[in-house]
Amino acid sequence: MPYVEAKNLFAIFEHEATTSKISEDVLFYCTQRGLSQEEAVGLVLNGFVKDVLQQLPMEFAVEAQKLISIFLEGSVG
Amino acid sequence: MSWLEVKDLKVRVEDREILHGLTLTVNPGEVHAIMGPNGSGKSTLSHVIAGKPGYEVTDGQILFRGEDLLEMEPDERAAKGVFPAFQYPVEIPGVATMNFLRTALNAQRKARGESEFSKPDFLKKVREVAKSLNIPQDMLKRGVNAGFSGGEKKRNEILQMALFEPAVCILDEMDSGLDIDALRIAADGVNALRSPHRAMIVITHYQRLLNYIVPNVVHVMSKGRVVKSGDQQLALELETAGYAQFEDVA
Numbered sequence A: 001m002p003y004v005e006a007k008n009l010f011a012i013f014e015h016e017a018t019t020s021k022i023s024e025d026v027l028f029y030c031t032q033r034g035l036s037q038e039e040a041v042g043l044v045l046n047g048f049v050k051d052v053l054q055q056l057p058m059e060f061a062v063e064a065q066k067l068i069s070i071f072l073e074g075s076v077g
Numbered sequence B: 001m002s003w004l005e006v007k008d009l010k011v012r013v014e015d016r017e018i019l020h021g022l023t024l025t026v027n028p029g030e031v032h033a034i035m036g037p038n039g040s041g042k043s044t045l046s047h048v049i050a051g052k053p054g055y056e057v058t059d060g061q062i063l064f065r066g067e068d069l070l071e072m073e074p075d076e077r078a079a080k081g082v083f084p085a086f087q088y089p090v091e092i093p094g095v096a097t098m099n100f101l102r103t104a105l106n107a108q109r110k111a112r113g114e115s116e117f118s119k120p121d122f123l124k125k126v127r128e129v130a131k132s133l134n135i136p137q138d139m140l141k142r143g144v145n146a147g148f149s150g151g152e153k154k155r156n157e158i159l160q161m162a163l164f165e166p167a168v169c170i171l172d173e174m175d176s177g178l179d180i181d182a183l184r185i186a187a188d189g190v191n192a193l194r195s196p197h198r199a200m201i202v203i204t205h206y207q208r209l210l211n212y213i214v215p216n217v218v219h220v221m222s223k224g225r226v227v228k229s230g231d232q233q234l235a236l237e238l239e240t241a242g243y244a245q246f247e248d249v250a
């Protein structure tokens, strides 16, 4: 996977996750159902990433997984 | 002791006062209906009870079984048994409903010091509850409310209510968007949850729902206050006379 594409992918995750997908309303919904703030962020981000991954061709999967673990580490907390 | 006691509650949203001193007491075993015109503050009340950010409580209090609810985080309220079924549930794509439900239920149980459900045990439980509400299994595999129809979202809220077995339930327009059969099934589900250890608030615009879920008390809300309370007869009167008679009171 070329570097530039990996970078783009990262940018997409970051953009989507910070703007639309993980809105305050979604976090509130999760916490109101019993999840802590941290659990809620983790669950929603993981779900979002899965959603994006499913739309990628197979050959990207491994690289994408690596990126995601980095991304998730940086985002939670 | 009351399960829910809202006392002279004043709430602001973005510097505008929406609730102007609302008082409401719900005892265990009771079902209260709240009716009122659009914008009278019904959903605002539900959100404040749930702990949604963005609402500033400037006066009054909310007691849940004698405890100060406003001091608690939303997840603490959930674990204690406060459950609002939202008028507009959000979508969480990528998070399978089944996974979400198990994570949420186990988080609540953990907070209460109860044992967590194993995957198989949970599966058994959720399937039972879904079946009783006529919710198809494949809905549970999809993302939380992702691409659900309006009615499916409402059913998913009722499913969660049945699963979490909360002490106080606030159903915000659960009847809007439900077809006739789905309404009957959802109402049966709600009625099955009526218990001496549970209190419910049912927010609706339509008297019809109250034929299915017969309330102990009916309140009329207007402009951020409860302006009249009565029995089911009050809902019937509203159906014919509308809300004009309450304009002056509020």
Ligand SMILES: Nc1ncnc2c1ncn2[C@@H]1O[C@H](COP(=O)(O)OP(=O)(O)OP(=O)(O)O)[C@@H](O)[C@H]1O
Pocket (backbone or CB within 6 Å): B013, B014, B018, B036, B037, B038, B039, B040, B041, B042, B043, B044, B045, B054, B087
């Ligand atoms: N986040 C917000 N920002 C600004 N105004 C708000 C916000 N939330 C609620 N309001 C206002 O508060 C008032 C009460 O709204 P609320 O949703 O509680 O009414 P409602 O009784 O549930 O109405 P409906 O029957 O249409 O569902 C409305 O005038 C609404 O515009």
Ligand SMILES: [Mg+2]
Pocket (backbone or CB within 6 Å): B042, B043, B044, B087, B172
């Ligand atoms: Mg409303």
